[in-house]
Amino acid sequence: MNRRDLIAAAGACAALPSMVGAARGQPVPIGEPVRASVSFRVNGAGHHLELDTRTTLLDALREHLKLTGTKKGCDHGQCGACTVLVDGQRINSCLTLAVMNQGSEVTTIEGLGSVDNLHPMQAAFVKHDGFQCGYCTPGQICSAVAVLDEIKAGIPSHVSADLEGAMAVSEAELRERMSGNICRCGAYSNIVEAMTDVAGRQG
Amino acid sequence: MKFDKPATDNPIDRLQVVGQPRDRIDGARKVTGTARYAYEHHDVAANQAYGYVVGAGIAKGRIASIKLDAARKAPGVLAIVTAKEAGKLNKGKRNTARLLAGPEIEHYHQAVALVVAESFEQARAAASLVEIAYAPTKGTFDLKKVKDSGKKPEGDDPSLDDTNVGDFPGAFESAQVKLDQSYTTPDESHAMMEPHATLAAWEGERLTLWTSNQMVAWGVADMAATLGISKDNIRIMSPFIGGGFGGKLFLRSDVLLAALGARAAKRPVKVALQRPLMINNTTHRPATIQRIRIGATREGKITAIGHESWSGDLPGGGPEVAVQQTRLLYAGANRMTAMRLVELDLPEGNAMRAPGEAPGLMALEIAMDEMAEKLSLDPIAFRMLNDTQVDPEKPERPFSMRQLGECFRVGAERFGWSRRQARPGTMRDGHGLIGFGVAAAFRNNIVMKSGARVSLDSQGIVTVETDMTDIGTGSYTIIGQTAAEMLGVDLYKVVVRLGDSAFPVSAGSGGQWGGNSATAGVYAACVKLREAVAQKLGINSGEAVFEGGDVKAGNRSLPLASAAASGPLTAEDTIEYGDLDETHQQSTFGAHFVEVSVDTATAETRIRRMLAVCAAGRILNPKTARSQVIGAMTMGAGAALMEELAVDKRRGFFVNHDLAGYEVPVHADIPHQDVIFLDETDPMSSPMKAKGVGELGICGVGAAIANAIYNATGVRVRDYPITLDKLIRHMPDAA
Numbered sequence: 039m040n041r042r043d044l045i046a047a048a049g050a051c052a053a054l055p056s057m058v059g060a061a062r063g064q065p066v067p068i069g070e071p072v073r074a075s076v077s078f079r080v081n082g083a084g085h086h087l088e089l090d091t092r093t094t095l096l097d098a099l100r101e102h103l104k105l106t107g108t109k110k111g112c113d114h115g116q117c118g119a120c121t122v123l124v125d126g127q128r129i130n131s132c133l134t135l136a137v138m139n140q141g142s143e144v145t146t147i148e149g150l151g152s153v154d155n156l157h158p159m160q161a162a163f164v165k166h167d168g169f170q171c172g173y174c175t176p177g178q179i180c181s182a183v184a185v186l187d188e189i190k191a192g193i194p195s196h197v198s199a200d201l202e203g204a205m206a207v208s209e210a211e212l213r214e215r216m217s218g219n220i221c222r223c224g225a226y227s228n229i230v231e232a233m234t235d236v237a238g239r240q241g
Numbered sequence: 242m243k244f245d246k247p248a249t250d251n252p253i254d255r256l257q258v259v260g261q262p263r264d265r266i267d268g269a270r271k272v273t274g275t276a277r278y279a280y281e282h283h284d285v286a287a288n289q290a291y292g293y294v295v296g297a298g299i300a301k302g303r304i305a306s307i308k309l310d311a312a313r314k315a316p317g318v319l320a321i322v323t324a325k326e327a328g329k330l331n332k333g334k335r336n337t338a339r340l341l342a343g344p345e346i347e348h349y350h351q352a353v354a355l356v357v358a359e360s361f362e363q364a365r366a367a368a369s370l371v372e373i374a375y376a377p378t379k380g381t382f383d384l385k386k387v388k389d390s391g392k393k394p395e396g397d398d399p400s401l402d403d404t405n406v407g408d409f410p411g412a413f414e415s416a417q418v419k420l421d422q423s424y425t426t427p428d429e430s431h432a433m434m435e436p437h438a439t440l441a442a443w444e445g446e447r448l449t450l451w452t453s454n455q456m457v458a459w460g461v462a463d464m465a466a467t468l469g470i471s472k473d474n475i476r477i478m479s480p481f482i483g484g485g486f487g488g489k490l491f492l493r494s495d496v497l498l499a500a501l502g503a504r505a506a507k508r509p510v511k512v513a514l515q516r517p518l519m520i521n522n523t524t525h526r527p528a529t530i531q532r533i534r535i536g537a538t539r540e541g542k543i544t545a546i547g548h549e550s551w552s553g554d555l556p557g558g559g560p561e562v563a564v565q566q567t568r569l570l571y572a573g574a575n576r577m578t579a580m581r582l583v584e585l586d587l588p589e590g591n592a593m594r595a596p597g598e599a600p601g602l603m604a605l606e607i608a609m610d611e612m613a614e615k616l617s618l619d620p621i622a623f624r625m626l627n628d629t630q631v632d633p634e635k636p637e638r639p640f641s642m643r644q645l646g647e648c649f650r651v652g653a654e655r656f657g658w659s660r661r662q663a664r665p666g667t668m669r670d671g672h673g674l675i676g677f678g679v680a681a682a683f684r685n686n687i688v689m690k691s692g693a694r695v696s697l698d699s700q701g702i703v704t705v706e707t708d709m710t711d712i713g714t715g716s717y718t719i720i721g722q723t724a725a726e727m728l729g730v731d732l733y734k735v736v737v738r739l740g741d742s743a744f745p746v747s748a749g750s751g752g753q754w755g756g757n758s759a760t761a762g763v764y765a766a767c768v769k770l771r772e773a774v775a776q777k778l779g780i781n782s783g784e785a786v787f788e789g790g791d792v793k794a795g796n797r798s799l800p801l802a803s804a805a806a807s808g809p810l811t812a813e814d815t816i817e818y819g820d821l822d823e824t825h826q827q828s829t830f831g832a833h834f835v836e837v838s839v840d841t842a843t844a845e846t847r848i849r850r851m852l853a854v855c856a857a858g859r860i861l862n863p864k865t866a867r868s869q870v871i872g873a874m875t876m877g878a879g880a881a882l883m884e885e886l887a888v889d890k891r892r893g894f895f896v897n898h899d900l901a902g903y904e905v906p907v908h909a910d911i912p913h914q915d916v917i918f919l920d921e922t923d924p925m926s927s928p929m930k931a932k933g934v935g936e937l938g939i940c941g942v943g944a945a946i947a948n949a950i951y952n953a954t955g956v957r958v959r960d961y962p963i964t965l966d967k968l969i970r971h972m973p974d975a976a
Binding site: 069070071090092093097100101104105106107108109110111112113114116117119146147148150151152153156160161163164165167169170171172173174175176179209212213214216217218219220221222223224225226227228229230 | 265267269270274277280317361362435481485486515714865867899900901906908913
């Protein structure tokens with residue numbers, strides 16, 4: 039789509055309200071899904087997928103690769119349950135189409151550690167009971183791992199006093215940075231303890 | 242096992258495993274993403290198809306026409322289910338509105354169709370092509386407007402009756418100090434993180450459902466009733482549940498639609514309610530309008546206490562029982578309560594964490610704070626003046642155990658309550674006005690019949706099976722601890738299998754009854770297994786001590802596993818209760834302490850400290866129990882400060898029906914939280930001597946926050962949530 043098409047499309051959108059009535063009764067037939075191929079690595083393993091281009095990275099992981107550790111809480115980028123690491127950065131995997139991730143390195147909760155070999159953050163979540171129902175937990179843990187890296191890298195947050203200096207692993211920093219990951223069971227106090235524990239050991 | 246006499250000493254009292262703060266036995270699975278939830282069972286049934294739900298676009302009326310042609314022709318579509326296609330469906334006894342609407346529509350986003358397709362994307366696209374024309378009729382959506390049309394709730398449940406003890410009107414009229422105030426609480430949503438989801442597969446007449454349900458046996462019964470098939474043909478499995486809070490107590494549309502979709506498509510079908518559909522499609526905690534009247538002597542003795550509550554629900558529904566705690570919490574010779582129910586055409590109201598007490602105490606415990614101020618009494622001192630060890634309506638009936646006073650005493654000391662300034666608006670820290678608030682926590686302890694099966698194999702592994710669920714509460718762990726304690730083995734020797742309707746029927750998870758009742762059921766089964774083991778080993782079961790993986794009697798000591806050398810031993814039992822909960826009032830108690838800071842310029846409230854002191858019987862696992870309490874405190878903070886389903890009073894639906902619009906607490910809203918459990922064992926409750934704790938933590942905390950805000954600012958807000966717009970016009974001068 040070039041710039042002119044985009045403007046035309048935007049114009050069509052603006053006209054939409056008046057068209058809704060007219061369009062009723064004659065739904066636009068839709069064709070076969072547009073498919074595309076995409077290759078990326080997940081937890082170190084290479085995957086080549088032929089996907090409906092509407093498939094999100096989240097559904098590619100859950101439904102196609104059957105990596106169900108990544109959770110669908112809202113499918114709208116509102117809850118953080120689907121947080122994964124793409125090329126080391128945390129993202130909501132429901133907000134990115136799978137085909138946009140060509141060549142990416144994706145790390146999911148399954149890639150951080152296993153039942154017999156927990157990642158330090160996973161172990162700290164168990165020790166501090168940083169979860170209850172467990173549904174937001176993979177997203178919280180992926181976010182928590184990324185947050186400690188972000189602080190280490192000196193990336194400031196809304197509560198950072200100094201935008202350019204070194205960042206401290208304070209409770210306020212952790213809470214602010216973790217606020218995109220909702221936990222309805224209310225394990226926040228324990229999650230911050232788990233993260234503080236891990237950050238302390240990382241030094 | 243019948244539990245009809247107070248518990249005496251039993252093997253649980255050893256507390257070698259029970260009562261210890263053990264890590265969750267399902268913890269490693271949850272943190273590695275290997276605990277599988279309802280929508281994630283790829284390997285249990287081949288060829289799974291995807292369902293997408295279409296919800297009604299009106300609140301009340303009829304479907305005039307429904308056109309499916311375009312959707313049917315869309316790529317990948319396998320089947321479409323509507324009420325017409327589904328044929329005759331009944332309604333389960335625990336549902337108020339039907340789970341599949343048509344032609345009649347009872348509430349907004351009531352399911353009207355399911356589109357089944359090869360992929361999720363195809364099902365979603367095709368669902369947008371289902372074309373429905375409605376004939377709406379006028380509905381009623383404004384509780385405040387129709388409040389006076391409220392009627393006494395129908396039905397034979399005595400807890401819904403009006404209560405009158407002594408002469409309330411006379412005593413209130415003549416009281417030396419009086420309070421007469423109204424309070425409101427809004428509609429709230431469970432908003433659990435895992436959407437309602439089900440995978441359904443038919444094999445001939447038999448239906449298997451992998452779903453997310455707190456009460457497995459209720460689900461089987463209501464599904465059988467809805468489809469008009471035998472319960473024996475339905476199996477429900479719900480091993481992991483991504484939060485419930487009451488929202489997954491009942492059969493919901495995902496289960497029915499997945500089953501109907503699978504029948505129509507002749508393939509296994511899975512359905513997850515789309516997040517933006519959930520809030521209006523499922524149940525919510527109904528809004529209340531509450532009036533509280535308290536009369537007292539000048540010294541602060543309550544002489545009259547009255548609590549009335551108005552709430553709404555669909556025809557055939559019930560009230561929010563917000564007056565319940567007022568019958569039991571404080572003394573006073575003259576008392577009344579009443580609930581009035583109006584018919585509203587909003588989505589179905591039903592239980593959400595601590596139904597009744599949560600919104601009831603949000604009002605009552607502000608009223609107590611206001612009354613203390615009128616009496617120039619410290620709010621704790623006022624509450625202690627009116628403490629009672631007996632049911633105030635029936636003084637011959639004692640509480641089995643009531644340590645409310647001790648909760649306040651311990652909490653006041655730990656929190657530094659003595660630093661509170663009685664005069665509002667006098668504590669400051671930087672830009673913030675600082676306030677302390679307190680409130681009582683109260684929630685009844687309900688006991689429920691609960692069964693379990695326990696077996697021992699030749700390796701000494703103990704396996705517990707029960708249809709009990711773990712909704713984050715820690716059921717897996719405390720059930721494992723119970724079996725380990727009873728059979729004298731390490732916790733890792735116990736395998737716990739839950740949430741399968743093929744297992745003995747348990748109490749299920751609800752009303753904070755699950756922990757105590759389900760472990761008591763496991764206790765009963767373990768007592769039977771101990772007898773079987775003793776018999777097998779030729780030991781007198783009365784003398785047998787199960788310890789360290791061995792069974793000992795006198796000088797003899799035999800490995801427990803040897804009892805199963807010739808084959809596994811299995812025992813099954815159910816705990817049933819006598820009338821100890823009638824002769825004694827069983828309740829759980831607590832005291833909430835909160836410190837807030839309210840910004841002098843913006844009136845934004847920040848919670849700085851939270852402490853709960855709880856007296857709730859034996860704490861089976863202090864780690865998971867503490868998590869239950871802090872989680873409930875967090876939900877209570879949401880109720881106090883932000884949670885509110887906004888009602889569109891013209892079109893009749895909750896406008897903010899997703900997780901962006903319905904605000905719940907996030908990390909940044911919640912400070913470090915402290916919980917203290919008082920040492921308590923309650924022999925009246927069960928052989929475990931435990932009581933519920935999962936809902937106690939939400940009871941009263943909202944009022945403690947409201948009272949802290951008042952203490953900080955001098956602004957009394959009686960309409961929840963206490964958002965800054967309700968404070969800012971009344972804030973003290975920022976200078």
